[in-house]
Amino acid sequence: MTGRILPSKLFAAAALASFTLAASPAAAQQCGGDFRQFLAGVKQEAVSKGLSARAADQTLSGAQIDRKVLSRDRAQGVFKMTFLDFSKRVISGYRMKNGAANMKKYSSVFDRTEREYGVPAPVITAFWALETDFGAVQGDFNTVNALATLAHDCRRPELFRPQLIAAIEMVQHGDLDPRRTTGAWAGEIGMVQMLPEDIIKFGKDGDGDGHVRLKKSAPDAILTAGAFINHLGWTAGQPWLQEVTVPKNLNWAETGLGKTKSGSDWAALGVQPRWGQISGNLPASLLLPQGRKGPAFLAYPNYNIYLEWNQSFIYTTSAAYFATRLAGAPRYNAGNPDQGLNDAQMKQLQTKLRNMGYDVGKIDGILGSGTRGAVQAVQQKLGMPADAWPTPALLNKL
Incomplete structure (x- = not known):
């Protein structure tokens, strides 16, 4: 999705990279200085990890600093829209219609994905829509240039240098063209916007052509997204978000992320579903994105996977709600929230x-x-x- 905040997938990668560096001082990241010397160091590290010198040269020989990437990185958009404003903006009739059409068109791939990874079609389809409008808007930044720029920059080299080396591995596999592959400014690629390391670890060949090509192959993107979401901890057969109505005399201090009761306990307090049945045995948090007079949702454990995908509460709640709509839930009751703050x-x-x-x-x-x-x-x-x-x-x- 264009203009979204730096995804938590990158923060997770940074945490892993930091742990690796701490465990192995010899692998300390280098950044800054002469760009060509920096790339030579990247090549040396890639070869030391078993990648071919030819693939490294093919990837890095034409790499350039992209000033637009640095500008985007320095001025990341901050998330100040309300849930109602953002969700109404991104969950359009067009996306609902095309989401349903794509779930039907690729039903066999979605069925396979749910069998193997437990992730239902609406969940993947909502991400597919919000990230790239079903592949229509994947970003026009050269991926290698973006990763090389951010790895060379000394702001977060421990995060992006491993991604650049992973891009070399993708080139070696024939799954990335260093001159033509484009994506997001932060190096994410394809219909569901994934980073090279994640593509290598979780990439799946959904169309049977022997390659993982997330830019052009919807089956590859669907199956890979399912594998990645499963890795984040998705539990098959469980709900993720459910719109509810709440009584006016509820103890509001017990609401919010991190404060859970069983579904049965919430029901005993007068919380009622607007669609489906409350999962009585599961722990759930009661979310009030715009206070007690706005929409209300029970967030079950699978909702936490959305926070692994993106750390913005508004984005994740909108994505989770969108998935419920694709699964058949009605539009939320917007209510009449109190005026917020500018x-x-x-x-x-x-x-x-x-x-x-x-x-x-x-x-x-x-x-x-x-x-x-x-x-x-x-x-x-x-x-x-x-x-x-x-x-x-x-x-x-x-």
Whole structure:
């Protein structure tokens, strides 16, 4: 999806790379300096790991610094849209229609994917739609240039250098053309926007041509996405998100990610499904993206896999909700949420909360998990409904 924040797939890769470096000082990452000397070091490392010098030369000989990549990296878009605004924007009639059509067109591949990896078609299809509009918008950055640029840059070399070496391995396998393969600015490739290391580890040949080509082969992309989501911990046969109605007298302080009750316990408190049946034995969190007067959802353990895919609460909740729609759920009840805060007001609120001793992270105007938690805590302290939705009334009260 164009313009989205740096995905958690990259953060996970960074964590793994950092562990590897800590465990093996000899593998310390190099960055900066003369670009050609840097590429020579990358080639040497690739060859030391068993890749061919020919594949390394083929990959790196024409690589160039892409200033547009650096610009995107320095100015990543921050997620300040509300759930209602974002979900209405990205879950269009076009995407619903084409999602249904693609699930039908590739039904045999989706059936195989669910048999082998437990991931149902609507889940993969929603990601496919949000990431690239079913392959229509995959990014126009040269992948090797993007990875070489970010690996050479000294901001996060431990994250991107392994991806550049993985790209060399893909070239050696015949699955990446270093001159023609394009994708996202951060080096993600294909219909479901995956990184080279993940493609190597989880890439599947869905169409039987002997290659994993996620840019052009929908079967490859579908099967690979299923394998990757399964690896993240997806549990077959379990729900991920379910829209519910909530009673007006609920203890709102018990809502939010990280606060769970069994489905049966939520039902006993008056929480009722708008579609399907509540899974009584599963733990679930009650999500209120825009407070107690907006849409409400029960998030089951599989919802956590969405947070592995992308760390934005608004993106993940929208993607999970989109998947329920593709599975047959009705449109959500938007409700009538209280007015939220604009950017300046949100920063003012964060500053006040920080001054009160709450950890809200960076003062950035983003309603992230730290700010949500602080809002809920201070609402409870002030005797207000603790639904974690910041309003002008809360700001004025502070």
